[in-house]
Amino acid sequence: MAQRAATIVGGGIGGLAAAIALHRRGWRVEVLERAPEFTEIGAGISLWPNALRALEVLGLDRTVRALGAVEATGGVRDRRGRWLSRTDNAELARRFGHPLVVLHRADLLRALTEALPADSLRPASEVSAVRDDDHGPVVEHPGGESRPDLVVGADGLRSAVRGALWPDAAGPRYAGYSAWRMVTEPLAAPPSEGAATWGRGERFGYTALPGGRMYCFATASLPAGAEVASGTSQHGELLRRFGDWPEPIPTLLASVPPDAVLRHDLYDLPPLPSFVRGRVALLGDAAHAMTPNLGQGACQALEDAVTLAHCLDGTPDVPAALRSYDLLRRPRTRAISRRSARLGAVGQLAWPPAVLLRDAAARLVPERAALRSMTAVLGWTAPGDQVPAAGTAATDA
Incomplete structure (x- = not known):
């Protein structure tokens, strides 16, 4: 099979991860980033066990873990500083195979960019048009036109790719x-x-x-x-x-x-009817932007990336592979997005009687029950793994 080409629009976590996953499967990749350099500023990021499992598929889990910190315990407190719930990171790692790791976003971006050939990274390359016709997808950018076998829209909440090919989709x-x-x-x-x-x-x-x-x-x-x-x-x-x-x-x-x-x-984004159009796929926030209450935005983008590459592996039929990707990713990310939105609504309660009831209910949930409730999110197993983790179904728990 001749080497296939992919154009990834957006040089954030999901776009770079997708480029790595495809590059390691023999694809020729280019990553178009509108910013003048590939970097992130000013904030940390939490990588939960499912994200580290995706990074393991990319061969980067040890590199990323070395850049981060692992706390012994964490949890939720009330306004007076009293614990409502606590989580033991060792127990989290025992259940799901990896701990919760926190690192600076810039460090994660650097690790991802260093895993790609330098000539595949194209900063200052804002996309001006995207279309998919009978002859395949076309991406217009300052360097000219790209006519790849695959386009991945990983360009965030206000995605230009989504706007071009999903013009009737509801906005953020x-x-x-x-x-x-x-x-x-x-x-x-x-x-x-x-x-x-x-x-x-x-x-x-x-x-x-x-x-x-x-x-x-x-x-x-x-x-x-x-x-x-x-x-x-x-x-x-x-x-x-x-x-x-x-x-x-x-x-x-x-x-x-x-x-x-x-x-x-x-x-966040209202659910899309599909993450794919022909030879174009959306990934990360461009497909399913969610609130940060579960710490799953970047984690789900990493899952998207390795799932997309897996679906494309070994088949020349890109549209069929993307349909498989859509079937695997859309129900799961929709469920997690809804769950994150609900948790945010609970955390933002302001009416005093509701706050008292919320805090009392949180105190009554045992740690083991809280961890068990996260199995559908954190127990994800990458496609192709021999032994699936328990509770990986995309249920809206």
Whole structure:
């Protein structure tokens, strides 16, 4: 079989992972990224066992684990700092084969780009048009036209590929709350446990990064596009909202450089009727953007990447392979997206009686039951694995 070519639109985690998976199967790949370089800024990322299993397929799990940190325990606290639930990372690893690893997004992007030939990476290459006709797909970009055997749209929430070939698809929908993300300076005595603290319409979480740094994130229920008060920075807004929350939150905020706070309104995508059109497939946020409440956005993109490559392996019929990819990925990602949205709605509750009931219910759930409820998400097994993990069905638990 002649070498096949793939054009991946978008140089984020999912796009690079798809390029690696295809390259290692003999495809000629190019990754078109509109930014002037392949990088991420300012925030951490949680890689759960299913993501590490996908990275294992790519041969990168050990590399990535060496770049990250593994906490002993984590969990959820109430507004007064009392534990509502806790999770033992050793038990997580025992059940699902890998621990939860947290690292900086820039470190993960660097590991992915280094796994690809340098000449396959094409920064400053914003796509101007995508079409799929009788002669195959065409992608127009500053370097000219690409006419590959396969196009992968991995260009995020506001995907140009999705807009071109799914013009009638519903656009992103606002989740009802905004998020802040930040990384502290190295701490002399970083917290030994990670936690998410639930308040009333607000949350604040933190988890360890290598080198004594902590990745922190916060949410608040706000109208889309809401601005902070005039003369107030995003860091100042965080101090106003969370400065009197239980330790270590005030200490962590004091250790964040004032200009290092990122804020984004959170969106997800309504379900698409299909992730594929002819020889074009959507992947990651371009296909199924979800809220970050389960920490599964990048994890699902990694699953997409290795599943796509598996479906294409050994068959010349690209449209048929993409239909198989769609059947495998769409039900699963839809279920996880819905579950993440529900968890976010619970975490953002603001009516005091509802908050009291939520916190009381969380205290009653045993750790083993909580881990068992995550089996449908974390127990995913890559296509082609000999021994499937229990509970991998795409159920909406």
